[in-house]
Amino acid sequence: MDKVAVLGAGYVGLTTAVGLSAFGWPVVCTDVDKEKIESLNKGQVPFFEPGLEEWMAQSMQKGLLTFTPDASIAIRSADVIFVAVGTPSLSDGSVELSDLFAAVSTISEHMTEDKLIVIKSTVPPGTTQRVKEFLGERLAGICSFEVATNPEFLREGSAIADFMRPDRVVIGTDRSAPIERLQRIYQPLIEREVPFIYTNFQTAEMIKYSANSFLAMKVAFINEISRVCDLVGADVLTIARAIGQDPRIGPAYLQPGPGYGGSCLPKDTAAFAHFFRERGMPLPIIEAVMESNRMQHRYAVQKISDYYNTLDGIKLGVLGTAFKGGTSDMRQSPAIPIINQLLQLGTELTLYDPQALDEARQLWGDACLYAEDEYEAAAGQDGIVIVTDWPSFRQLDLDRVAQALSRKVMFDFRSLYQRAKLEQMGFDYIAIGR
Numbered sequence: 409m410d411k412v413a414v415l416g417a418g419y420v421g422l423t424t425a426v427g428l429s430a431f432g433w434p435v436v437c438t439d440v441d442k443e444k445i446e447s448l449n450k451g452q453v454p455f456f457e458p459g460l461e462e463w464m465a466q467s468m469q470k471g472l473l474t475f476t477p478d479a480s481i482a483i484r485s486a487d488v489i490f491v492a493v494g495t496p497s498l499s500d501g502s503v504e505l506s507d508l509f510a511a512v513s514t515i516s517e518h519m520t521e522d523k524l525i526v527i528k529s530t531v532p533p534g535t536t537q538r539v540k541e542f543l544g545e546r547l548a549g550i551c552s553f554e555v556a557t558n559p560e561f562l563r564e565g566s567a568i569a570d571f572m573r574p575d576r577v578v579i580g581t582d583r584s585a586p587i588e589r590l591q592r593i594y595q596p597l598i599e600r601e602v603p604f605i606y607t608n609f610q611t612a613e614m615i616k617y618s619a620n621s622f623l624a625m626k627v628a629f630i631n632e633i634s635r636v637c638d639l640v641g642a643d644v645l646t647i648a649r650a651i652g653q654d655p656r657i658g659p660a661y662l663q664p665g666p667g668y669g670g671s672c673l674p675k676d677t678a679a680f681a682h683f684f685r686e687r688g689m690p691l692p693i694i695e696a697v698m699e700s701n702r703m704q705h706r707y708a709v710q711k712i713s714d715y716y717n718t719l720d721g722i723k724l725g726v727l728g729t730a731f732k733g734g735t736s737d738m739r740q741s742p743a744i745p746i747i748n749q750l751l752q753l754g755t756e757l758t759l760y761d762p763q764a765l766d767e768a769r770q771l772w773g774d775a776c777l778y779a780e781d782e783y784e785a786a787a788g789q790d791g792i793v794i795v796t797d798w799p800s801f802r803q804l805d806l807d808r809v810a811q812a813l814s815r816k817v818m819f820d821f822r823s824l825y826q827r828a829k830l831e832q833m834g835f836d837y838i839a840i841g842r
């Protein structure tokens with residue numbers, strides 16, 4: 409039976425470790441963050457991801473999933489090693505690959521027999537080939553090895569469900585042996601008739617960037633439409649519904665909002681654009697998508713400042729700091745530029761998020777106040793601003809919100825409410841593109 413190691417216990421690594429152990433493989437997961445491993449060993453997931461802790465507990469109880477801070481234990485015990493470490497952006501958009509190569513270097517230090525190394529992290533074209541060459545030099549005369557790239561497409565907030573039933577599995581290799589091994593590992597997905605795409609390293613790497621750039625483009629597109637709807641008095645939600653009916657367009661990722669964010673779309677579009685800009689082959693569509701997204705953040709702030717004569721001293725409750733509902737992840741959240749700009753303009757902000765408030769406190773400290781719930785966030789404010797699409801924000805007790813606010817004003821940047829209902833209750837209701 410194949411044994412699996414996973415390097416990196418973040419959203420992707422932990423989900424991979426939990427998912428593969430649920431498929432019945434013995435998995436050892438390791439991370440350089442010792443506190444994370446300590447918490448996982450106690451059965452606690454150190455970030456919010458619905459259902460993950462429960463799945464993890466089941467695998468741990470069955471003895472199929474263990475965690476260790478000692479990478480050598482994980483590496484030595486495994487036949488297949490998944491690398492799922494972070495590949496963050498540098499300020500110029502390029503990808504920081506130092507964690508990836510540190511992980512690969514650690515693997516090479518502890519390998520004495522043939523293993524398959526699978527790159528799950530999102531990496532620029534050519535990286536898997538570089539990993540292969542790096543390992544080739546390090547392991548020359550020690551042992552043989554195989555390399556594959558297997559980009560991940562899960563969405564935070566539904567990570568486990570996406571892992572268990574992905575739209576597709578992409579495997580990039582330059583040989584057939586890794587394919588057979590990965591087909592065995594992913595047998596339950598083959599039985600579920602998930603489409604598998606086998607290709608070379610570069611194509612697999614490009615698939616991930618192309619997918620995320622396309623999704624970013626859809627979001628930026630509908631947000632751009634939302635801005636011009638304001639100008640002509642059209643309704644962006646109706647437009648999204650109507651164009652989404654066309655199977656060539658499709659309804660997903662056409663929800664207008666305050667701009668895309670998160671750990672993937674901003675980083676991957678920036679990386680994609682930077683990579684080809686550097687190589688003299690710019691991607692004008694992707695460059696425009698990034699600018700259009702920044703424009704949406706500014707537009708949201710503009711909507712607020714247009715409403716009040718001056719923002720200086722205006723008190724606002726902000727609902728949501730996570731980049732989307734269902735996660736505690738605040739990486740590149742649209743809330744960050746929006747809150748920063750509002751603070752610069754002199755507003756006094758009280759923030760509430762069901763899961764990301766600790767992260768928000770770390771970021772803004774004393775510059776903002778923090779509330780225990782939506783109603784405390786609304787108390788005594790000149791208005792309430794919905795930034796994140798948490799399900800609970802969709803079900804607010806609007807009478808309580810109205811009573812709590814000192815001025816009945818709602819900026820609904822996620823289009824969670826109906827204008828007519830809010831206006832009937834005496835609210836000033838401001839959305840984008842409606």
Ligand SMILES: NC(=O)c1ccc[n+]([C@@H]2O[C@H](COP(=O)([O-])OP(=O)(O)OC[C@H]3O[C@@H](n4cnc5c(N)ncnc54)[C@H](O)[C@@H]3O)[C@@H](O)[C@H]2O)c1
Nearest residue numbers: 416417418419420439440441493494495507511529530560
């Ligand atoms: N988060 C997502 O929704 C998502 C989806 C698809 C793909 N991805 C990609 O997957 C990769 C991981 O993303 P993430 O969100 O899970 O990141 P993350 O930051 O949540 O987790 C990365 C983990 O790797 C650990 N790490 C760093 N160096 C290490 C090393 N040398 N050995 C062992 N562990 C190490 C870190 O301590 C951290 O816990 C990235 O390339 C990302 O672009 C992410």
